Amino acid sequence: MSRRHAVRHHGSPEATPLVLVHGFGCDQTMWHHVVPALARDFHVVTFDLAGAGAADPAAWDAQRYSRLEGYAEDLVSLLHELGLRDPVLVGHSVSAMIVAHAQVMAPELVGRLVMVGPSPRYVDEGDYVGGFTAPQIEELLASLSANYVAWSHAMAPVIAGNPDRPEVQGELAEAFCRMDPAIAEVFARTTFLSDARDVLPRVTAPTVVLQCAEDVIAPREVGEYVARAIPDATLVLLRATGHCPQLSDPEETVAVLRDHLLAGGVR
Amino acid sequence: MTRSRVLEAFTAALLDDDPQALYDKAPCGYLTMAPDGTVVKTNETLRTMLRAGELAGTTWQQLLSPAARVLHETLLMPSLRLNGAVNEVAVDLECPDGTRLPALLNATAERDADGRLRFVRVAVFDATERRRYEQDLVRSAEEARAAQHAAEHAEARLRVLVDTLQGSLVPRYLPAVPGLALAGAYRPAGDGSEVGGDFYDVFATDCDEWWVVLGDVSGKGVDAAVLTALVRNGARALATSLAESEREPALVLRRLDDLVERHETERFCTVVLLRMRRRGTGTWSVTMASGGHPPLLLRQGGGPVVPVEVQSPPVGMGLQSGLDRDGDPVQGSIDLGQGDMVVLYTDGMSEVRTPDGFLGDEGLSLALDTIASSSSCADEVAGRLLDHVLDLQAGTPRDDIACLVLVAD
Numbered sequence: 001m002s003r004r005h006a007v008r009h010h011g012s013p014e015a016t017p018l019v020l021v022h023g024f025g026c027d028q029t030m031w032h033h034v035v036p037a038l039a040r041d042f043h044v045v046t047f048d049l050a051g052a053g054a055a056d057p058a059a060w061d062a063q064r065y066s067r068l069e070g071y072a073e074d075l076v077s078l079l080h081e082l083g084l085r086d087p088v089l090v091g092h093s094v095s096a097m098i099v100a101h102a103q104v105m106a107p108e109l110v111g112r113l114v115m116v117g118p119s120p121r122y123v124d125e126g127d128y129v130g131g132f133t134a135p136q137i138e139e140l141l142a143s144l145s146a147n148y149v150a151w152s153h154a155m156a157p158v159i160a161g162n163p164d165r166p167e168v169q170g171e172l173a174e175a176f177c178r179m180d181p182a183i184a185e186v187f188a189r190t191t192f193l194s195d196a197r198d199v200l201p202r203v204t205a206p207t208v209v210l211q212c213a214e215d216v217i218a219p220r221e222v223g224e225y226v227a228r229a230i231p232d233a234t235l236v237l238l239r240a241t242g243h244c245p246q247l248s249d250p251e252e253t254v255a256v257l258r259d260h261l262l263a264g265g266v267r
Numbered sequence: 268m269t270r271s272r273v274l275e276a277f278t279a280a281l282l283d284d285d286p287q288a289l290y291d292k293a294p295c296g297y298l299t300m301a302p303d304g305t306v307v308k309t310n311e312t313l314r315t316m317l318r319a320g321e322l323a324g325t326t327w328q329q330l331l332s333p334a335a336r337v338l339h340e341t342l343l344m345p346s347l348r349l350n351g352a353v354n355e356v357a358v359d360l361e362c363p364d365g366t367r368l369p370a371l372l373n374a375t376a377e378r379d380a381d382g383r384l385r386f387v388r389v390a391v392f393d394a395t396e397r398r399r400y401e402q403d404l405v406r407s408a409e410e411a412r413a414a415q416h417a418a419e420h421a422e423a424r425l426r427v428l429v430d431t432l433q434g435s436l437v438p439r440y441l442p443a444v445p446g447l448a449l450a451g452a453y454r455p456a457g458d459g460s461e462v463g464g465d466f467y468d469v470f471a472t473d474c475d476e477w478w479v480v481l482g483d484v485s486g487k488g489v490d491a492a493v494l495t496a497l498v499r500n501g502a503r504a505l506a507t508s509l510a511e512s513e514r515e516p517a518l519v520l521r522r523l524d525d526l527v528e529r530h531e532t533e534r535f536c537t538v539v540l541l542r543m544r545r546r547g548t549g550t551w552s553v554t555m556a557s558g559g560h561p562p563l564l565l566r567q568g569g570g571p572v573v574p575v576e577v578q579s580p581p582v583g584m585g586l587q588s589g590l591d592r593d594g595d596p597v598q599g600s601i602d603l604g605q606g607d608m609v610v611l612y613t614d615g616m617s618e619v620r621t622p623d624g625f626l627g628d629e630g631l632s633l634a635l636d637t638i639a640s641s642s643s644c645a646d647e648v649a650g651r652l653l654d655h656v657l658d659l660q661a662g663t664p665r666d667d668i669a670c671l672v673l674v675a676d
Contacts, residue, residue: 025341029349093341132333140334143358145405192337214303216328216336241303243340247348248302248384 001078005047006054011039016261017084018042021075023093023117024191025184027053030092033250034257041258045082049095050074051183062186068094068194072101079109086111088261093117093217093243096226097196104202113207114257117243118226119218120196128197131219137192144188145181200229207233208260210245210253217243236260296370296391300327302384304339313391316370317362327389332359332367347376347387357394357401369398422460429455429462436466436495437669444469444477446545446676450649454657454668456487456615463667464491464536465613466499470507472514475545478506481671482538482560482582483613494527494534498582501526502540516540516556517598520579524558527583535583539563539611543603543673551603551675556596558582561617564610564632565601572636574628575601603675606643610635610652610673615666619659626659645672 001007008028018038022030028046038044048055049071050064064070075098079087088111091099096118103110122130123137132140207230211223220237227235236256240249290297296313300306304327314322317330328336335358346353352375360368371392377385437453455463464484471477480502484495505519505526519540527536537560544552555563559581562574579596603609612631619626626634631652638651649672657664 023341026345026349030345032349136333139332140337143332143334143338214328215340216333217340242344244345244348247345 001074001081002047004056004059005049005074005078007045007047007078007082010035010044010046011042013043015041015043017045017082017087017111018257018261019045019047019075019079019082019084019087019089021047021089021091021095021099022049022052023091023095024187027055029053030244031246034246034254037250037254038257041262042088043084045084045087047078049098051180051187057180060183066186066190068097068190068196069101069105071095071098071190072105075099075102076106076109079106084109088112088114090114090116090257091118092246093119094191094194097194097199100196100199100203100230103205104199107204110205112261113203113205114210114261115207115226116210116245116253117212117215117218117223118209119222120200120226120229121194122192122217128225129219129221131217131222132192140192141185141188145185197229200226201231203230203233205232209233209235210238210256211235212238212240212242212245212248214241215243234260296389296393298322298327298389298391300387300389302387304328306330307386316368316391316393317360318366319363330360332361335359343372343374347374348384351376351378357398360391369394371397425460429460432462432489432492436462436492436499438468441469442471444471445475446549447477447543447551448645448674448676450645450672452649452653452668452670452672454615454653454664456664456667458663461487462489462492463487464495465615465667465669466495467611467669467671468499468503469671470503472507472542473511477543478502479541479543479611479671479673480538481611481613481669482536482558483615483667483669484536485534487667490532491534494530494532494536494583497530498523498527498536498538502538506540506542514542515598516542516554517579517596520556520558520582520596524582530583532583535559535581537561537581537613541609541611549605549676552600553603553609554598554600556598558596561612561614561628564608564612564628564635566608566635566639567601568604569606572632572639574632575599603673605675608639608643608645608648608672608674610648610670612670613667615664615668616652616656616670618666619656621659626656631656643674645674648672648674 020031022028027048031046035044035046051060089099089102096115097120099113103113119130121128122132123134124130124132209223209227211220223235227233238245238252238256240252242248245253291311293310293312296316297310298306298313299308306322306325306327309322328339331339338356338358343353343356354373356372358370358372360370362368371394372389374387374389376387379385433455441449441451449469451467453465464487467481469477469479480499482498484491484498501523502519505522506514523538537558539557539560540555542554546552555577556579557577558579562576564572565575566572577597577599617626617628617631621630634655635652638648642648649670652670653668656668
């Protein structure tokens, strides 16, 4: 499993384990700007979900990964193999729901959860506000498939030649955040059409919900809904804007994780 | 161009195409924004494209369709922050008047000395026509896929039909005949997508009396299959319904001819009929008739293979009814002792090109000679004879092939 998901370890193996799970559209490089700082206090584990980044393409299966549970089962197997002690699972975006599923499937393998920009359901339904109408989601899915060129080429390794950030050069020399457009299409459907609202009340681990300011993908009402639905959850409002605080404000993201996980008495 | 005209053009460009004019009137829209999307600056081309007034102070997200906002968060910004640039992102922009502008975006990131994102520059290209064209392409590709899928489905159905039909014309399993080893071989022509006209049948008419029928209807396809079924089942019905004394191949052949003549078809059929009776001694007494069919091949007492011809006209051409009514079609007879072999085949086995010309009945007979001198097992002989004929055609028969090998135990 470790090899299949291109697992990387950062920091001391003795420290509190922190498993970072990237969301839709990228791979573990999504965590790049926060990993060095987090590795000072945590044993940070990053990996690529099936179909993303350097994950084994042979393991991809359109049927299996048309459900979030498919990804969650992978995560549970991975946790089993890694044998981490009460790890904190940090799920960004759609992976907030993947870590929720994993915690419900195997509570004994998970210490706490952190959800970054979570949304259990993107489509509005009755009183529930997901932020998107069904036609908007359909348009989004069409537009994601239309961006074939962008998905397959946009993330070419231009950064390898960036003199401003020498520390990232070698590591990022290979292509990253690149996704097979066919896989991106399936993952997009799974992400934007699934409904994980029924899982939230079954989450038994203490959970921190990080909500960005002005997040068009997961608006504040959704973050509040998630924090209400999970029995033991704390909502933290970030200053960071957008949907990716680990990119737009790495310092704040690291500080909040440290505050809540270290001071919060991670076992 | 003379030196003075170059100078003149250069001066004019300096005056009329200064950096500001180049920015404002560039052939693409320009927009600069803060990392949070606050619009800092736009050029005139962009404002014209969007039919907008001053945009500074509004947000980039306001200019994006809801779908484009998600792309902005999941593709554009991560690319810019991790990678410094992104190219050819296809989005719909929302003009202030509510209309949509299909656009292609290229964007680059401007960072400070610490690598922090300071602002983003976006170049916007009107992609209205291109988008329409791409959508047409996608639609065509989808239609082509659907058509291909339908064709594959239809072909699979057809294949099942052909197999089922063929299975009713050529038995999948031959009956166990005491004292006689039987082996059949059948191959449809080409890729087997059409039901062929070759058939054979083996059935009992009495204790120790068996009939062997093998034939070839002209042409192929469903139409031919109808006639094939008629002849095959007709032969069975005629042979089993006749009294023992009348039950002779020549008579059955003549009745078959009547049957096919009354059937509305231009097609005809060649057929060979064997009536095989086992004597108490274990040998077989065989009577036979052939309507225009290639000779059968006979090997007796371990000797050479000889073609045996008992010729009458093919069935369905009306020729037999023109014969003397008193004399039924010609009938021959042979005796089979232990180890004797009879091979029946259709012309797909013999009308095969060889490097020297045609295989023919003689060539096939020679090939059987070689095979039979080293094996008397019916299955093996049928298999090797079929391989020989297929090898001559690089594995794909040009015509249907049917063959029956009979060896007396």
